Amino acid sequence: MTDIKTDMVVGEDGLVGGQTTALISLKLTRRNFIKRVIASGATVSASGYILSACSSDTPEQAATSATPAQTLQGTIERLVTLNVNGKERRVDVLPNETLAMTLRYKLGLTGTKLGCDRGECGACTVLIDDMTVYSCSTLTHTVRKRNVVTIEGLEAEDGTLHPVQQAFVDELGPQCGFCTPGQVLSAVALLKVNPNPSREDARQALAGNLCRCGAYDNYLNSVMTAAKLLS
Amino acid sequence: MSMKDMMPNFELYQPASVDNALDLLEQFGADGWPLAGGQDSYDWFKDRAKKPRAVIDLNGISELRGIKETAEGVEIGALTTLTEVINNDIIKAQYGLLASAASRVASPQIRNMGTIGGNLCQDTRCWYYRYGLDCYRAGGNTCYADTPQGMNREHCLYEADRCVAVSPSDTATAVVALDGSMVIRNKSGEKVVKAEEFFVLPAVDIIHMTILKPGDLLTAIRLPKTWAGARFYFEKVADRNTWDFALVNISAALKVNNGTIEDARMVCGGIQCTPKRLTVVEDIIKGSPQNEETAELAGKSASRGATPLNYNHFKVPLMENLVKRAIRSA
Numbered sequence: 074m075t076d077i078k079t080d081m082v083v084g085e086d087g088l089v090g091g092q093t094t095a096l097i098s099l100k101l102t103r104r105n106f107i108k109r110v111i112a113s114g115a116t117v118s119a120s121g122y123i124l125s126a127c128s129s130d131t132p133e134q135a136a137t138s139a140t141p142a143q144t145l146q147g148t149i150e151r152l153v154t155l156n157v158n159g160k161e162r163r164v165d166v167l168p169n170e171t172l173a174m175t176l177r178y179k180l181g182l183t184g185t186k187l188g189c190d191r192g193e194c195g196a197c198t199v200l201i202d203d204m205t206v207y208s209c210s211t212l213t214h215t216v217r218k219r220n221v222v223t224i225e226g227l228e229a230e231d232g233t234l235h236p237v238q239q240a241f242v243d244e245l246g247p248q249c250g251f252c253t254p255g256q257v258l259s260a261v262a263l264l265k266v267n268p269n270p271s272r273e274d275a276r277q278a279l280a281g282n283l284c285r286c287g288a289y290d291n292y293l294n295s296v297m298t299a300a301k302l303l304s
Numbered sequence: 305m306s307m308k309d310m311m312p313n314f315e316l317y318q319p320a321s322v323d324n325a326l327d328l329l330e331q332f333g334a335d336g337w338p339l340a341g342g343q344d345s346y347d348w349f350k351d352r353a354k355k356p357r358a359v360i361d362l363n364g365i366s367e368l369r370g371i372k373e374t375a376e377g378v379e380i381g382a383l384t385t386l387t388e389v390i391n392n393d394i395i396k397a398q399y400g401l402l403a404s405a406a407s408r409v410a411s412p413q414i415r416n417m418g419t420i421g422g423n424l425c426q427d428t429r430c431w432y433y434r435y436g437l438d439c440y441r442a443g444g445n446t447c448y449a450d451t452p453q454g455m456n457r458e459h460c461l462y463e464a465d466r467c468v469a470v471s472p473s474d475t476a477t478a479v480v481a482l483d484g485s486m487v488i489r490n491k492s493g494e495k496v497v498k499a500e501e502f503f504v505l506p507a508v509d510i511i512h513m514t515i516l517k518p519g520d521l522l523t524a525i526r527l528p529k530t531w532a533g534a535r536f537y538f539e540k541v542a543d544r545n546t547w548d549f550a551l552v553n554i555s556a557a558l559k560v561n562n563g564t565i566e567d568a569r570m571v572c573g574g575i576q577c578t579p580k581r582l583t584v585v586e587d588i589i590k591g592s593p594q595n596e597e598t599a600e601l602a603g604k605s606a607s608r609g610a611t612p613l614n615y616n617h618f619k620v621p622l623m624e625n626l627v628k629r630a631i632r633s634a
Contacts, residue, residue, distance in 0.1 A: 147319035147328060147360070168316035168359070171346070178307045190309065191347055192414060193547060204387070204416045210346050211417065212339075214316055215363050259412070280546040281411030 158226025184224035195282030198255035224254035240299035248286035340422035382421025401536035405478035428469035477555035503578035556630035603628035
């Protein structure tokens with residue numbers, strides 16, 4: 074899975090319909106096709122959001138945003154550089170934007186799933202400096218100088234799966250797969266600090282990731298296998 | 305879910321020092337929201353129940369992070385994450401009670417981002433209040449939980465005063481049991497208050513859980529040497545082991561010599577609006593042998609004065625049993 078550059082999917086005519094046929098004729102996988110449509114759609118809707126956000130400011134808010142409050146020490150720049158999966162990405166980030174929103178709708182990294190958007194399910198788990206966090210409950214502006222790793226950043230350049238991903242495949246860890254990116258990242262974080270975990274360690278490490286299919290035992294099998302693959 | 309399902313707009317400030325943060329907090333007053341780990345703040349914003357004009361992100365302030373030994377004990381910066389507290393060697397060796405309590409907070413991801421200061425300052429979980437209703441705590445004149453139909457399984461046993469909400473924090477019970485203090489700064493200076501006086505009952509202030517006022521910042525938590533290395537017991541009972549807040553939790557610190565309990569502090573959470581010191585239990589067990597008989601006697605007396613609501617009678621035996629276990633196992 075590679076990062077999608079939004080400029081390659083917004084066609085010259087700017088019509089999503091026009092691209093649709095073009096993309097299908099290139100025989101892209103269904104997953105990549107959906108990702109690209111989302112990425113291009115998000116570009117359009119995101120800029121729409123920024124405009125509507127500005128115009129929906131109350132007169133009071135509009136007035137303060139141009140007054141001395143903004144010149145105080147500690148004000149933020151909206152155009153920021155993020156380090157995502159080892160790459161520097163320039164992106165325009167709203168003050169109230171969560172990392173999950175930035176990853177999915179601005180950078181096209183839709184491997185990160187949004188389940189509850191309240192830090193109560195774990196589908197949006199990503200790594201920040203090798204530690205798991207809920208990207209739905211992280212402001213993008215708070216991770217500017219830190220290393221973000223999403224599920225897309227695990228595989229090797231040539232597409233070889235990360236040993237944890239391979240173990241999850243081998244052990245049939247996922248059932249429906251929606252929670253899997255989060256489960257994989259929790260396992261990766263565990264194995265970085267504890268390469269030889271007990272099953273109980275694994276259970277605790279994955280405790281912040283819900284699985285509605287109830288495939289918990291398969292996931293624990295996967296983590297134990299991953300530990301063997303990595304050693 | 306789309307890009308439109310976002311938190312409402314706010315201005316974001318990222319000060320680099322406590323002084324900068326205090327300037328901003330003073331400027332915005334009640335419209336400013338100090339942000340630590342954000343694990344509760346974002347839910348308030350997303351639910352539109354709190355709409356601050358300015359969010360002051362404290363994460364860039366390095367002086368608020370870290371744990372250091374002092375002549376009097378240990379000082380924990382308020383922005384230290386719960387994971388850092390759990391893994392810290394001094395805390396593990398000397399104040400294991402706090403490490404145990406912190407390790408039972410929410411989930412691994414939340415502990416990686418959530419801070420000790422945020423966990424101590426968090427607002428109550430009463431869902432009527434969280435839902436945004438105009439209850440007493442929200443500035444109105446009704447309690448929706450304390451009614452014949454009110455769903456009050458998670459609410460209080462003690463010190464109800466119009467509001468029946470409870471303190472949700474796991475670490476608060478440990479900090480009170482360890483006789484900790486809070487360092488609070490504002491534009492006019494710094495003050496240090498005992499953890500027990502930091503949390504307030506609805507009779508004192510029905511809108512706030514702590515003595516912090518707009519413009520105040522909790523900068524550090526101090527734990528004295530008095531209870532370092534004592535015998536500890538922490539237990540949290542919740543519906544699920546991950547995420548859920550305590551129905552009842554207990555923090556106990558015992559000093560035992562030749563099988564006799566010489567001194568003790570015992571604190572329960574989830575049963576009143578502040579962490580509750582079980583002074584009756586402490587008085588009974590001081591000077592008594594640490595045995596089953598003492599545990600039974602203390603357990604029976606633990607819930608004295610409890611006034612359960614319609615759906616939370618179960619908390620009475622739960623609390624008694626936690627006290628027994630603490631005395632047996634500390």
